Amino acid sequence: xxxxxxxxxxxxxxxxxxxxxxxxxxxxxxxxxxxxxxxxxxxxxxxxxxxxxxxxxxxxxxxxxxxxxxxxxxxxxxxxxxxxxxxxxxxxxxxxxxxxxxxxxxxxxxxxxxxxxxxxxxxxxxxxxxxxxxxxxxxxxxxxxxxxxxxxxxxxxxxxxxxxxxxxxxxxxxxxxxxxxxxxxxxxxxxxxxxxxxxxxxxxxxxxxxxxxxxxxxxxxxxxxxxxxxxxxxxxxxxxxxxxxxxxxxxxxxxxxxxxxxxxxxxxxxxxxxxxxxxxxxxxxxxxxxxxxxxxxxxxxxxxxxxxxxxxxxxxxxxxxxxxxxxxxxxxxxxxxxxxxxxxxxxxxxxxxxxxxxxxxxxxxxxxxxxxxxxxxxxxxxxxxxxxxxxxxxxxxxxxxxxxxxxxxxxxxxxxxxxxxxxxxxxxxxxxxxxxxxxxxxxxxxxxxxxxxxxxxxxxxxxxxxxxxxxxxxxxxxxxxxxxxxxxxxxxxxxxxxxxxxxxxxxxxxxxxxxxxxxxxxxxxxxxxxxxxxxxxxxxxxxxxxxxxxxxxxxxxxxxxxxxxxxxxxxxxxx
Numbered sequence: 032x033x034x035x036x037x038x039x040x041x042x043x044x045x046x047x048x049x050x051x052x053x054x055x056x057x058x059x060x061x062x063x064x065x066x067x068x069x070x071x072x073x074x075x076x077x078x079x080x081x082x083x084x085x086x087x088x089x090x091x092x093x094x095x096x097x098x099x100x101x102x103x104x105x106x107x108x109x110x111x112x113x114x115x116x117x118x119x120x121x122x123x124x125x126x127x128x129x130x131x132x133x134x135x136x137x138x139x140x141x142x143x144x145x146x147x148x149x150x151x152x153x154x155x156x157x158x159x160x161x162x163x164x165x166x167x168x169x170x171x172x173x174x175x176x177x178x179x180x181x182x183x184x185x186x187x188x189x190x191x192x193x194x195x196x197x198x199x200x201x202x203x204x205x206x207x208x209x210x211x212x213x214x215x216x217x218x219x220x221x222x223x224x225x226x227x228x229x230x231x232x233x234x235x236x237x238x239x240x241x242x243x244x245x246x247x248x249x250x251x252x253x254x255x256x257x258x259x260x261x262x263x264x265x266x267x268x269x270x271x272x273x274x275x276x277x278x279x280x281x282x283x284x285x286x287x288x289x290x291x292x293x294x295x296x297x298x299x300x301x302x303x304x305x306x307x308x309x310x311x312x313x314x315x316x317x318x319x320x321x322x323x324x325x326x327x328x329x330x331x332x333x334x335x336x337x338x339x340x341x342x343x344x345x346x347x348x349x350x351x352x353x354x355x356x357x358x359x360x361x362x363x364x365x366x367x368x369x370x371x372x373x374x375x376x377x378x379x380x381x382x383x384x385x386x387x388x389x390x391x392x393x394x395x396x397x398x399x400x401x402x403x404x405x406x407x408x409x410x411x412x413x414x415x416x417x418x419x420x421x422x423x424x425x426x427x428x429x430x431x432x433x434x435x436x437x438x439x440x441x442x443x444x445x446x447x448x449x450x451x452x453x454x455x456x457x458x459x460x461x462x463x464x465x466x467x468x469x470x471x472x473x474x475x476x477x478x479x480x481x482x483x484x485x486x487x488x489x490x491x492x493x494x495x496x497x498x499x500x501x502x503x504x505x506x507x508x509x510x511x512x513x514x515x516x517x518x519x520x521x522x523x524x525x526x527x528x529x530x531x532x533x534x535x536x537x538x539x540x541x542x543x544x545x546x547x548x549x550x551x552x553x554x555x556x557x558x559x560x561x562x563x564x565x566x567x568x569x570x571x572x573x574x575x576x577x578x579x580x581x582x583x584x585x586x587x588x589x590x591x592x593x594x595x596x597x598x599x600x601x602x603x604x605x606x
Contacts, residue, residue, distance in 0.1 A: 044064065450468075
């Protein structure tokens with residue numbers, strides 16, 4: 032929002048000067064600037080995401096485990112062959128061990144995972160959710176908390192003047208006249224939501240503006256929280272000073288009676304509790320007195336599907352927390368309209384150094400975990416909430432649409448930009464929604480959990496099959512003395528990899544609760560499958576091959592084509 036800067040004040044690089052001119056001195060550049068600090072925090076978050084995030088960490092552990100298992104197996108087998116089979120040369124032993132290690136290692140894993148995620152992102156795109164980072168898909172499946180901006184995300188972001196809710200506090204004017212005076216304090220070219228709403232109220236706003244000559248315009252300042260306009264009505268040649276701003280500021284002007292003050296505060300509380308934003312309009316009577324004309328009520332209604340989306344998120348095990356810059360009562364009313372289960376809202380005071388609420392909650396992380404939302408926050412506060420929730424072990428998603436949401440979108444495990452978001456928000460997010468409303472998020476959650484199940488099943492199959500290859504070849508040679516030919520091992524590896532490539536289109540069921548990324552479950556299930564399957568295969572080969580002093584036969588039958596027992600059993604084993 033525009034602010035007034037005076038001699039000695041600081042101006043950040045990139046600020047847009049709307050009025051006035053001045054000579055400035057550069058005091059901070061590079062790493063000392065606040066712009067650099069913001070960009071570093073965003074870059075660090077994006078770098079962690081681009082490295083693959085949690086999924087990449089788990090996959091690297093799995094690959095390392097399989098590699099160590101393969102090295103141990105082939106090392107033991109190589110030593111055993113060298114010690115017990117004098118007819119097999121060292122070169123042949125190394126060759127067999129190397130091929131076996133190749134069979135065990137998951138060399139096709141990157142291809143399979145990329146194919147699965149690419150096909151999954153295509154499915155999500157059909158549901159109007161464009162994926163900008165592949166690893167965001169499994170992370171959305173594990174998301175258990177969704178933090179959301181209010182204005183423009185949970186609500187439509189389209190401010191509207193509600194004429195019936197506007198209140199006149201001076202009987203000499205009408206609602207129409209009050210809004211007319213408020214119109215001359217607006218500047219349509221600024222694109223401010225409040226100014227736009229007032230302008231849209233009038234169909235002939237240009238005609239009304241042309242009836243006044245603006246002699247001086249003092250823009251909105253976040254410190255003064257008001258706009259002041261000095262104007263002259265051209266038809267009556269009357270000078271007038273109009274102020275539009277936050278009600279508490281204008282109620283403090285001289286000339287406001289105690290009765291008006293009490294009535295206005297009562298109205299403000301009532302309007303805020305019903306979700307209305309309010310602005311006051313005053314005119315100057317003389318140098319020492321002002322007249323409060325009344326209060327203008329604005330509404331930013333929730334999106335048509337926000338309440339249903341919130342409910343479905345909770346049904347899917349995802350808690351929704353509202354994080355907004357709006358005042359407490361307005362946010363609380365919107366939360367009620369959305370039927371948020373947790374309406375325990377905290378204002379920006381909890382971000383201070385000595386907050387009693389934080390101490391009572393047992394720390395800022397605990398407070399964030401049990402809060403239903405935060406009001407009156409800045410972009411840095413949003414990022415701090417995201418980081419605190421992640422510190423509690425949660426996978427956090429963030430939805431937003433504006434520049435003020437960029438740090439939180441970049442810092443969250445999954446950043447989601449809603450339809451109509453700014454380019455900055457889209458660039459910082461991982462998934463961009465292309466359809467109005469939030470219902471697309473539900474489809475994205477369903478889709479990501481199905482994709483996660485495919486990846487999980489693939490990893491279980493990958494680990495178990497690698498273990499089966501190593502154990503079976505190892506046990507068969509130790510017990511029966513059969514050394515499978517290299518072509519048999521290579522063929523088995525090839526056929527297995529080809530079949531695995533189809534896992535990207537597996538039909539899987541979704542889950543009604545967030546998934547968990549972890550190696551314990553995957554390794555445990557894979558180990559059980561590996562042991563049982565290896566024993567079954569080894570028992571099959573052990574019963575299949577009958578040895579006598581000179582030959583090895585399949586079920587005791589000699590091969591009429593002159594193949595050795597090992598060569599004849601290899602195709603049967605592959606089948």
